[in-house]
Amino acid sequence: MTTFFALLFYLACAVFVIGLGYKLYDFARTPAPLSIPTTPAPTTTSGVVFRMAREVVLFESLFKGNLWIWLFGWLFHMGLFLVLVRHLRYFIAEVPAWLVFLQPFGKYAGFMMVAGLAGLWVRRLFVERIRYISTLSDHLWLALLLTIGLTGLGMTFLMHVDVVAVKAFFLGLMHFEMNPLPAHPGLFIHLLLVALLMILFPFSKLLHAPGVFFSPTRNMADNPREKRHLAPWAAQLEKN
Amino acid sequence: MAAPEFEIPKFREFPTVPPIREGAMAHSKPYVASDKIQEALGFQGKLDEDWQVTHDKVIAKFGELLGKYRSLKVFMDSCVHCGSCTDKCHYFIGTNDPKNMPVARQELMRSVYRRYFTLPGKLFPKLVGARDLTKDVLDEWFSYFWQCSECRRCSVFCPYGIDTAEVTMAARHILDTVGYGQKYSNEILGKVNKIGNNLGLPGPALEDTLAGLEEDVKEDTGVAVRYPLDEQGAEVLLVTPSADFFAEPHIESLIGYGKVFHAAGISWTLSSYASEAGNFGLFNGSYEMMRKVALRIRQAALELGVKRIVVGECGHAWRVAYAFWNTLTGLGAGGHDPFSIELQKQLDPKYKQPSHICEFTWDLIQQGRLKFDKEANDHRIITFHDSCNVARASRMGDRPGGQFDIPRAIIKAVANKFVDMDEATIREATFCCGGGGGVLTDELLEMRVKGAFPRMEALKHVVDKHGVNFMATICAICKAQFTKVLPYYGFNMRLVGGVHQLVSTAIRLGGEQ
Numbered sequence: 001m002t003t004f005f006a007l008l009f010y011l012a013c014a015v016f017v018i019g020l021g022y023k024l025y026d027f028a029r030t031p032a033p034l035s036i037p038t039t040p041a042p043t044t045t046s047g048v049v050f051r052m053a054r055e056v057v058l059f060e061s062l063f064k065g066n067l068w069i070w071l072f073g074w075l076f077h078m079g080l081f082l083v084l085v086r087h088l089r090y091f092i093a094e095v096p097a098w099l100v101f102l103q104p105f106g107k108y109a110g111f112m113m114v115a116g117l118a119g120l121w122v123r124r125l126f127v128e129r130i131r132y133i134s135t136l137s138d139h140l141w142l143a144l145l146l147t148i149g150l151t152g153l154g155m156t157f158l159m160h161v162d163v164v165a166v167k168a169f170f171l172g173l174m175h176f177e178m179n180p181l182p183a184h185p186g187l188f189i190h191l192l193l194v195a196l197l198m199i200l201f202p203f204s205k206l207l208h209a210p211g212v213f214f215s216p217t218r219n220m221a222d223n224p225r226e227k228r229h230l231a232p233w234a235a236q237l238e239k240n
Numbered sequence: 241m242a243a244p245e246f247e248i249p250k251f252r253e254f255p256t257v258p259p260i261r262e263g264a265m266a267h268s269k270p271y272v273a274s275d276k277i278q279e280a281l282g283f284q285g286k287l288d289e290d291w292q293v294t295h296d297k298v299i300a301k302f303g304e305l306l307g308k309y310r311s312l313k314v315f316m317d318s319c320v321h322c323g324s325c326t327d328k329c330h331y332f333i334g335t336n337d338p339k340n341m342p343v344a345r346q347e348l349m350r351s352v353y354r355r356y357f358t359l360p361g362k363l364f365p366k367l368v369g370a371r372d373l374t375k376d377v378l379d380e381w382f383s384y385f386w387q388c389s390e391c392r393r394c395s396v397f398c399p400y401g402i403d404t405a406e407v408t409m410a411a412r413h414i415l416d417t418v419g420y421g422q423k424y425s426n427e428i429l430g431k432v433n434k435i436g437n438n439l440g441l442p443g444p445a446l447e448d449t450l451a452g453l454e455e456d457v458k459e460d461t462g463v464a465v466r467y468p469l470d471e472q473g474a475e476v477l478l479v480t481p482s483a484d485f486f487a488e489p490h491i492e493s494l495i496g497y498g499k500v501f502h503a504a505g506i507s508w509t510l511s512s513y514a515s516e517a518g519n520f521g522l523f524n525g526s527y528e529m530m531r532k533v534a535l536r537i538r539q540a541a542l543e544l545g546v547k548r549i550v551v552g553e554c555g556h557a558w559r560v561a562y563a564f565w566n567t568l569t570g571l572g573a574g575g576h577d578p579f580s581i582e583l584q585k586q587l588d589p590k591y592k593q594p595s596h597i598c599e600f601t602w603d604l605i606q607q608g609r610l611k612f613d614k615e616a617n618d619h620r621i622i623t624f625h626d627s628c629n630v631a632r633a634s635r636m637g638d639r640p641g642g643q644f645d646i647p648r649a650i651i652k653a654v655a656n657k658f659v660d661m662d663e664a665t666i667r668e669a670t671f672c673c674g675g676g677g678g679v680l681t682d683e684l685l686e687m688r689v690k691g692a693f694p695r696m697e698a699l700k701h702v703v704d705k706h707g708v709n710f711m712a713t714i715c716a717i718c719k720a721q722f723t724k725v726l727p728y729y730g731f732n733m734r735l736v737g738g739v740h741q742l743v744s745t746a747i748r749l750g751g752e753q
Binding site: 026 | 257259260306307308309310311313314315317318319320321322323324325326327328338341343344347358359360366367368369392395396397398399400401402403406527528531562563564566567570572573574575576577579580592593594631632633634635640641643644668669
């Protein structure tokens with residue numbers, strides 16, 4: 001099992017990094033030929049950074065759009081963020097003080113995350129419009145994330161797992177050493193699904209995470225009369 | 241008015257999200273452009289007989305656009321089906337057809353994207369909602385991408401800023417390319433390319449119209465206000481939608497522009513070569529087409545030697561002028577290439593180039609160069625309809641939101657009675673008139689009437705509560721659309737008019753005093 005998970009995580013990391021890296025490159029190389037911020041929009045770059053920060057941290061547009069989706073979505077994402085920060089301790093040999101401080105927050109953020117996901121799923125199942133636009137994969141993503149969250153919470157609060165051994169396993173992987181992974185069904189499911197998530201990330205709607213930063217309606221400054229935007233392919237037209 | 245062949249939505253006491261009715265608007269489609277219209281624009285005349293050929297061309301063009309437009313690429317990948325946009329489209333609210341929910345409209349295209357351009361879609365199409373491109377799918381595109389007015393309201397509420405307008409434009413561009421164009425817009429593009437305006441008014445007709453206008457205004461006010469055409473060396477070139485030359489209530493605003501120039505003593509001219517501010521290239525998503533139409537204005541400006549360019553009351557025209565002219569034609573500041581510099585040398589850098597007529601008038605008001613008899617508008621209780629392209633795709637003045645504040649400030653400077661409609665239906669959240677984006681054609685009347693519903697509901701509220709009898713707007717399409725659909729909701733068609741119509745009523749012309 002240890003060997004299987006070791007290989008799986010090498011594979012998952014490779015797919016995640018290469019796949020996402022390619023996607024970022026692909027987004028970045030594609031020009032935005034016209035100035036299309038959704039206005040009113042900030043007129044300066046610092047204004048754009050501030051707008052993007054509000055979008056990414058507070059989900060400003062979603063807040064304007066639908067309070068329920070905002071509430072559940074925000075709970076899930078902020079919970080996930082804290083949980084991810086907490087998990088850093090599995091990859092850092094000497095855990096710094098700030099990370100120790102954050103441990104209890106990350107611990108209970110798991111409930112935020114699961115509650116948010118459950119709320120989103122309930123909406124997906126019972127709000128007619130959202131059910132209409134849902135694909136099978138939308139439901140499977142929620143199932144996958146919920147299972148990851150629930151197995152995580154299970155290991156934290158119910159069936160403890162030998163976290164020292166888990167840490168040794170991951171630190172080992174980072175130095176190409178193989179340390180035994182504790183045999184724990186909850187842990188196996190948890191890790192299997194995390195690896196699956198990493199592999200699917202670059203090919204799925206999870207691309208919304210990098211996507212929002214590349215969204216021209218949000219990341220462009222409103223200055224078209226002061227600055228000439230010209231994509232390389234569009235500049236070619238002037239040569240004719 | 242003949243009895244309509246469709247049901248008109250009923251005003252609701254408490255607006256709630258309607259239940260969905262699948263296929264409610266599946267029958268709505270515009271007329272297909274003839275091969276003559278298509279070929280005049282350099283597009284394929286009609287669909288290939290062999291479906292496989294069309295199929296391959298669609299996918300090839302789709303791929304090309306994905307490489308040229310970051311918006312399309314990022315928007316195809318980023319949607320999570322969260323549902324925030326689902327109740328935001330006026331066409332959905334008015335028709336209840338779920339395919340008029342922005343996400344579902346995008347999905348018509350995204351499902352094809354997934355099938356041909358992503359790994360999961362190639363391997364497990366059912367799982368991720370991917371589908372093969374068939375003739376039925378293409379027909380569905382033709383129907384539902386012509387039920388979008390590209391108003392961008394959905395994009396305001398999307399957590400990733402996904403703008404359905406960008407998707408619609410891409411779809412229409414693909415349809416054009418494979419010989420499946422829309423008659424109304426492509427016919428208009430043909431006219432503007434050939435004659436210089438969307439209505440196909442040739443120079444002499446324009447001259448007659450303007451001469452007639454001068455007589456009318458003289459008769460009305462006793463002052464010789466001029467409406468000049470092709471005057472070399474004028475200070476300002478005014479580019480306005482051609483509907484302003486003859487349509488009601490549009491022409492009232494044109495009269496108003498002339499009076500503003502007259503009162504301020506600034507020389508100006510219209511151009512017969514560039515007698516159209518509108519640019520349907522935007523609606524059809526073709527950069528080249530949009531550029532071709534816009535270049536006429538560059539050409540006219542250079543030939544007439546003007547120092548300033550001002551754009552009349554037209555929503556999408558202002559979007560193209562404000563946001564795209566600098567890119568397309570070098571008309572603006574900040575370009576360092578010879579193409580831009582040629583025009584920059586001529587235009588006066590003290591002014592924003594181009595300026596909106598509202599910016600122009602508001603500047604003069606602030607400088608105290610215009611005087612008004614506000615009481616002249618006292619028979620009107622006025623509200624203001626924010627036009628979508630002005631509201632969500634452009635700006636006026638120096639500050640974000642100037643596009644909302646400046647027209648309102650003008651109205652308040654020329655009239656005493658003004659009230660706003662419900663906050664959830666104005667400014668950045670404004671509802672489209674239902675006729676924008678290239679759908680202002682009679683065969684789409686049902687959709688236009690139903691799409692106007694949310695705006696009509698908000699209007700009804702201020703009519704009942706405050707006695708509003710004038711809805712001012714700064715868009716030629718809004719004016720034409722409302723004139724047509726207001727009666728369906730029990731309003732007088734003359735309830736709509738322009739901001740400069742109000743200016744025209746109240747402005748003091750030097751000669752009178």
